[in-house]
Amino acid sequence: MLTIKDLKANIDNKEILKGLNLEIKPGEVHAIMGPNGSGKSTLSNVLSGKKGYTVTGEVKYFNENLLDLEIEERAHKGIFLAFQYPLEIPGVNTNIFLKTSLNAIKKAKGEKELDAIEFLKLVKQKAGELKFDEKILSRQLNVGFSGGEKKKNEILQMSILNPKLSILDETDSGLDIDALKIVSEGVNALRSKESSFLIITHYQRLLEYIKPDFVHVLINGQIVKSGGSELALELEKKGYESLS
Amino acid sequence: MDAREKEIEKLKDYKYGFSTDIENTRAPKGLNEEVIKFISNIKKEPQWMLDWRLKAFERLKQLKEPNWQKPKYPKIDYQDLYYYSAPKSMDDKPKSLDELDPKLLETYNKLGIPLQEQARLNGIAVDAVFDSVSVATTFKGELNKKGIIFCSMSEAIREHPELVKKYLGSVIPLSDHYFATLNSAVFTDGSFVYIPEGVRCPMELSTYFRINATETGQFERTLIIADKGSYVSYLEGCTAPMRDENQLHAANVELVALDDAEIKYSTVQNWYPGDKDGKGGIYNFVTKRGLCKGKNSKISWTQVETGSAITWKYPSCILMGDNSVGEFYSIAITNNHQKADTGTKMIHLGKNTKSKIISKGISAGFADNTYRGLVDIAKKADNARNFTQCDSLLMGNKCGAHTVPYIKNKNSSSNIEHEATTSKISDEQLFYCNQRGLNQEEAVSLIVNGFCKEVLQQLPMEFAVEAQKLVGISLEGSVG
Numbered sequence: 001m002l003t004i005k006d007l008k009a010n011i012d013n014k015e016i017l018k019g020l021n022l023e024i025k026p027g028e029v030h031a032i033m034g035p036n037g038s039g040k041s042t043l044s045n046v047l048s049g050k051k052g053y054t055v056t057g058e059v060k061y062f063n064e065n066l067l068d069l070e071i072e073e074r075a076h077k078g079i080f081l082a083f084q085y086p087l088e089i090p091g092v093n094t095n096i097f098l099k100t101s102l103n104a105i106k107k108a109k110g111e112k113e114l115d116a117i118e119f120l121k122l123v124k125q126k127a128g129e130l131k132f133d134e135k136i137l138s139r140q141l142n143v144g145f146s147g148g149e150k151k152k153n154e155i156l157q158m159s160i161l162n163p164k165l166s167i168l169d170e171t172d173s174g175l176d177i178d179a180l181k182i183v184s185e186g187v188n189a190l191r192s193k194e195s196s197f198l199i200i201t202h203y204q205r206l207l208e209y210i211k212p213d214f215v216h217v218l219i220n221g222q223i224v225k226s227g228g229s230e231l232a233l234e235l236e237k238k239g240y241e242s243l244s
Numbered sequence: 245m246d247a248r249e250k251e252i253e254k255l256k257d258y259k260y261g262f263s264t265d266i267e268n269t270r271a272p273k274g275l276n277e278e279v280i281k282f283i284s285n286i287k288k289e290p291q292w293m294l295d296w297r298l299k300a301f302e303r304l305k306q307l308k309e310p311n312w313q314k315p316k317y318p319k320i321d322y323q324d325l326y327y328y329s330a331p332k333s334m335d336d337k338p339k340s341l342d343e344l345d346p347k348l349l350e351t352y353n354k355l356g357i358p359l360q361e362q363a364r365l366n367g368i369a370v371d372a373v374f375d376s377v378s379v380a381t382t383f384k385g386e387l388n389k390k391g392i393i394f395c396s397m398s399e400a401i402r403e404h405p406e407l408v409k410k411y412l413g414s415v416i417p418l419s420d421h422y423f424a425t426l427n428s429a430v431f432t433d434g435s436f437v438y439i440p441e442g443v444r445c446p447m448e449l450s451t452y453f454r455i456n457a458t459e460t461g462q463f464e465r466t467l468i469i470a471d472k473g474s475y476v477s478y479l480e481g482c483t484a485p486m487r488d489e490n491q492l493h494a495a496n497v498e499l500v501a502l503d504d505a506e507i508k509y510s511t512v513q514n515w516y517p518g519d520k521d522g523k524g525g526i527y528n529f530v531t532k533r534g535l536c537k538g539k540n541s542k543i544s545w546t547q548v549e550t551g552s553a554i555t556w557k558y559p560s561c562i563l564m565g566d567n568s569v570g571e572f573y574s575i576a577i578t579n580n581h582q583k584a585d586t587g588t589k590m591i592h593l594g595k596n597t598k599s600k601i602i603s604k605g606i607s608a609g610f611a612d613n614t615y616r617g618l619v620d621i622a623k624k625a626d627n628a629r630n631f632t633q634c635d636s637l638l639m640g641n642k643c644g645a646h647t648v649p650y651i652k653n654k655n656s657s658s659n660i661e662h663e664a665t666t667s668k669i670s671d672e673q674l675f676y677c678n679q680r681g682l683n684q685e686e687a688v689s690l691i692v693n694g695f696c697k698e699v700l701q702q703l704p705m706e707f708a709v710e711a712q713k714l715v716g717i718s719l720e721g722s723v724g
Contacts, residue, residue, distance in 0.1 A: 048679050051671070071678035080679075087676040091694030100690060101680035108681065140694070157680065 001026050001196060002066075002165060007057035008221075009039075009046050016042040018221035019057070024165070029197040031207055033232065034218035035240045040200045041084065043218070044169040047198075048081040049074050061165070076108035078164030082154040082171050089141040094153065097141045098123060102160055126159045130186045148179035155186040166190070167198045172206040184209030204236040217243055257720075261486030261516060264351045264456050268375070269335055271328035273459075277301065280429055283328050283376075287398045287432075290405060300418050300428035307422045314614045314646065315554045315583030317527060320492060327430045329457035330377040341380055348379050355483060357452050368479075368706060369394055371451040375460060376432035383447065393438040394449055397465050400436035407438055411469055415498040415535045415562070424531040427496040431465035434495070439474035439505075448477050448704050455484035455491060455515070455526065464495035470505035472538065477508040477704055482551070484516045488524045490553055495530045503538030503565065508546070510703055511559075512711055515551035517718075522581025522610075525553025532559035536568035536597075544571040545588065546702040548711045550718040553582060558616065560589035563597035563625075570599040573699040577692075577718045578611030578643070587617035587648075592628040592658070601632040604696045607643035608722035614646040619660060621653045628658040636666040637695050639688070639722050689716030 002024040009017040016039045024030055034040050046053055049071035059066040066074065089097065103113040114122065127134050132152050142150050151171055158166055168187070172180055187197065187210050199210060207215070207229065215231040216223045217240070224243050225231065235243075271282045280301055284294040309320075333345035341349070341359060352359050352372055359372060359380045369383035371394065378396030387394050393404060401408050416424050435451040455462050470476055484491065493515065499507050509532075518525025528551075534543035545559040555578075561570025572588035590599035605613040619630045636645035647664050669691050677687035693700065693712050703711055 050675055070683075071675065072681050072683050075679055075681040083676065083679075087670075087673050089673060089677075089691055089694055091697040092690060097680070097690070100682065100686070101677075104681040104683075104686060161680070 001062055003058075003060040005058040007046070007059060008055070009042055010054040011042070011052055016221055017046065020218075020221065020223055022216065022223065024196050024198065026196055027191075027193045028214065029191065029199065029210065029212045031199045031201060031212040031215045031232065032218050033201060033204070033215060033235060038218045039221045040218055041169055044081055044167045044198075044200055047167060048079060072104070073108075076105050080158050080161055080163035080166045082151075082158055082166065082168045084169040084171070084173065086142050086150045086154055088143045090143055092141045094139055094141045095120075095123065095137045098137070098157060098160060101157070105161060123160060126156060129189060130156055130159065131182055132156050147174040148176065151175055151179065151183055152186075155183050159186060159190055162190075162195075164194060165196050165198065167200070169200050170202060171199075172201055172203065180206065181209060204232040207232045219243060258486055258516060260355060260483035260514065262354065263485035264347055266345070266347050266456070267332040268329045268457055269332050270326050270457070270460075273326055274323045275325070275327060275430070279327050283430060283432060286328065287401070289398075289401055292405075292409065293401050296413070296418070297429050300425050303419055304422070304425045304429055307425055309422045313556055313585045315556065315585055315612065317490070317554055320527075324459070325492065326457065326460040327463065328432055329375045329460040331374060331379070334377050334379060344380060348374060351454065351456075352452070355452065355454065357481075365706070368448040368450055371396060371435040371449075373433050373435075373451060373453045373464065375455060375457045375462065378433045378435070387445075387447075390443050390446065391440040392443060392445055393436065395436055397431070397434045397436050397467065400467070404436070404438070407469065408436070408467070411498065411500055412467055413498075415500060415533045416496050416531055420531065423494045423529045424496055427463050427465060427494050427531070431463045431496065434464040434466040434497075436466070437468040437476060437478060439470045439476045441471040442473045444474065445476040448479060448706065450479040450481065453480060453482040455493065458487065458489065461492040461494065464493070464497075466495070466497040468499045468507055468509070470501045470507045470541075472502045473504040475506045477510070479510040479512070479704060479707060481512045482515050484526055486516050486519070486524065490525060490527055492527045492529065495532075497530070497532040497559075499534035499543055501534065501536050501538060501541035501543050501568075504540045505538060506542040506544075507534065508544045509534070509559070510707065511545075511547040511549070512707060512714065513547065513549045513551050513555070514714060517551045517580070517582050518553040520580050522553070525582070526551065528552035528555045528557065530557040532557060533562065534560065534570070535562045536565050536570060536594075538568070539565040539594070540567045541565050542569040542571075544573070544702070546573040546699065547575070547586075548699070548703070548714065549574070549576040549584060549586060550714050555582075555584040555586055557586050558588050560591065561599065562591045562593065563599065564593045566594040567596045568594055569597070572599075572601045572603070573702045574603045575606070575696045575699045575715070576604070576613055577606045577715065578608070578613045579719055579722055580609040580611060582611045584612070585614040585616055587615045589618040589620065590630060592619075592621045592625040592630070595624070595626045597625055597628050599630045601630070601634075602698050603634045604699055605634070605636045605645055606639070606692060606695070606719070607636070607645050608639040608719055610642050612644040612646075614648060616648040618650040618652070621655050621658045621660070623654045625655050626657050628655065630658075630660045632662045634664040635695065637692065638666065638668045639719070685716065685720055688719055688722065692716070692719060
């Protein structure tokens with residue numbers, strides 16, 4: 001579903017990604033690990049279309065040239081980015097944001113938009129599955145949320161929007177062990193033959209709960225090593241130093 | 245692009261920008277006693293009304309146009325304006341809607357304000373003012389049954405002189421500032437509302453102001469009186485055609501609330517704002533003042549100001565009765581080259597009076613937005629309280645936002661709070677919304693509506709949805 005060839009990205013004349021190659025097939029879970037400043041967040045930004053980067057190389061997404069699409073078009077076609085630092089939008093009710101988002105995507109796909117009652121039913125069900133406190137949904141989007149609540153809110157949005165490719169940018173950072181478990185269970189519940197995941201993380205910890213099919217090590221803008229889930233354990237023992 | 249395509253292209257930005265081709269009766273151009281007599285005569289006014297107007301005109305000669313406001317404008321030639329323009333068909337005063345010129349009905353249909361019996365808005369009575377006359381008022385009979393008077397100002401002067409004489413000019417006196425006094429001399433039409441003692445008005449009352457004629461100023465006069473223990477919610481809407489000239493709208497609105505009465509006054513102002521380069525648009529120089537005359541009375545202003553080239557107004561409350569309450573909720577949006585200098589005055593005279601000011605200013609493009617407000621606590625106003633919150637939102641880096649709060653406090657038992665913030669829509673917020681499938685305009689509309697929420701919530705439900713859409717439309721093309 002996603003094929004990345006020789007992807008390079010510059011920001012402010014600094015090269016961050018230096019020829020990255022990666023292939024993700026439907027249903028696969030890939031983890032990207034790497035030290036600070038290796039280009040992990042840049043990769044998630046470039047794939048979701050954030051402005052400000054000069055990008056070369058090729059990214060094919062279901063036979064389409066992903067780099068030609070606007071941010072929202074990528075979202076309409078099933079790309080979801082769970083933010084490392086979800087944004088606060090004062091005055092906007094979380095439920096309303098979720099509904100606006102879901103209906104924008106449905107509209108773009110030519111599907112019937114949900115009315116308030118249908119939406120609330122869906123959100124209730126999904127929130128229940130994720131053990132997500134429904135009260136949070138009537139609060140302003142991410143305003144005054146704890147770190148854990150913000151991340152859980154991202155996972156809830158992910159489960160409602162039902163994307164084809166979910167990119168999790170350091171979703172585990174700042175989570176205590178209970179929140180980590182809940183978030184992981186949420187991701188695991190969404191795993192299916194059709195939906196793929198790209199999990200970006202510093203630590204092996206998250207991968208104890210979400211078993212990846214592949215682990216890639218990103219150092220200095222390139223993938224230097226790929227392997228199965230055992231690679232994560234190896235890294236935990238030896239550190240990134242051994243690979244660079 | 246040919247002319248027609250251009251016209252369509254323009255209307256995409258401002259869908260109320262069409263004009264109605266209609267034959268008019270006009271006063272001769274210029275401002276003088278003859279014109280004032282012409283206006284009074286065509287409205288079949290009693291002598292006392294004409295005398296009042298002429299007194300105002302005498303006073304006007306001694307006044308100077310103020311110029312302390314932030315938005316400056318080219319000098320207005322008051323002798324080069326028409327002060328009265330009305331559709332010719334209104335000369336014989338059509339008795340019913342059946343007699344009304346179909347072109348007028350069609351105009352209001354196009355504006356989304358159907359006047360015909362079968363199509364009327366549910367639960368909302370409308371007074372439709374077209375240039376200098378009220379062309380129709382709906383639900384009058386039904387309201388009359390409860391003793392409520394809802395009619396045009398012209399009709400009230402003829403039919404209810406005792407009320408008009410008592411209250412007209414009681415809040416905005418003849419000797420007020422330049423534009424208010426100009427209005428007192430030449431005012432044409434507007435709405436008159438009287439709610440009798442103990443009556444809760446069963447429906448929303450509203451006036452829809454439409455400017456159509458060229459080179460014409462609109463001088464609306466509205467007077468609302470809520471007698472003891474009564475309640476009314478009133479809403480006004482305004483639109484005008486797109487023209488290259490600037491047109492003047494100088495209205496006076498007076499509200500009087502007696503003991504235990506409450507008036508809720510909402511405005512959705514969408515006058516033509518001018519084009520992208522700042523050409524044309526309405527000068528909206530309006531005086532709105534409410535008097536909380538009785539004890540425990542309450543006046544609440546809510547305004548959504550999205551239109552006009554220049555908006556210059558301070559809907560105010562004089563809190564005379566003990567325990568009276570004044571509120572001001574405002575959204576002022578300026579885009580392209582629009583300018584606004586708006587806010588409120590809360591004059592605390594009675595004991596235990598309370599006021600609340602929530603102002604949300606949004607600036608985009610090259611626009612400039614000023615909040616200017618006065619909280620004035622008189623010596624005898626024991627235990628007065630005020631809370632003020634002014635938030636500004638900037639979009640882009642060529643616009644401006646200013647906050648000018650004045651506080652005069654002569655009583656040490658008072659409690660005054662002022663909060664102010666200035667923020668920008670961040671690229672990160674937009675990225676977040678885009679990533680969730682919203683395009684740029686949807687994202688801006690969502691964020692701005694969130695910013696304005698406290699004020700939008702104050703609008704009557706029937707209008708809140710419209711206002712939300714308007715907020716989004718007014719800022720289209722301002723980001724990206």
